[in-house]
Amino acid sequence: MARCDVCGNDYDKAFQLIQSDGSRGTFDSFECAIHALAPVCEHCGCRIVGHGAEHDGRFFCCAHCAGHAGVQGIEDRV
Known part of the structure; x- marks a missing residue:
């Protein structure tokens, strides 16, 4: 499982987003991804x-x- 960078939830369906500059984030929901990015x-x-x-x-x-x-x-x- 992976831990969300925003809320810290350890979730089996977490996903990573990779930005054009190569930075990455791991999130358990689109809500957390939006909050971060x-x-x-x-x-x-x-x-x-x-x-x-x-x-x-x-x-x-x-x-x-x-x-x-x-x-x-x-x-x-x-």
Whole structure:
């Protein structure tokens, strides 16, 4: 069995994720993987699970949050 890097659970169905830079993580659930790896919205602080938006290296969960942070020209839907 493998131990989850986030919660420490020793689980027979744990999985590894390998990032493009070669770093690895072992997780017992997608919830733990998201907690460890998903970027955080710069405005509201939520984990970005979907596509989100990026501007100048800053990550946002949606155009609304990007707009509140002063980013112009990002729209969720045209």
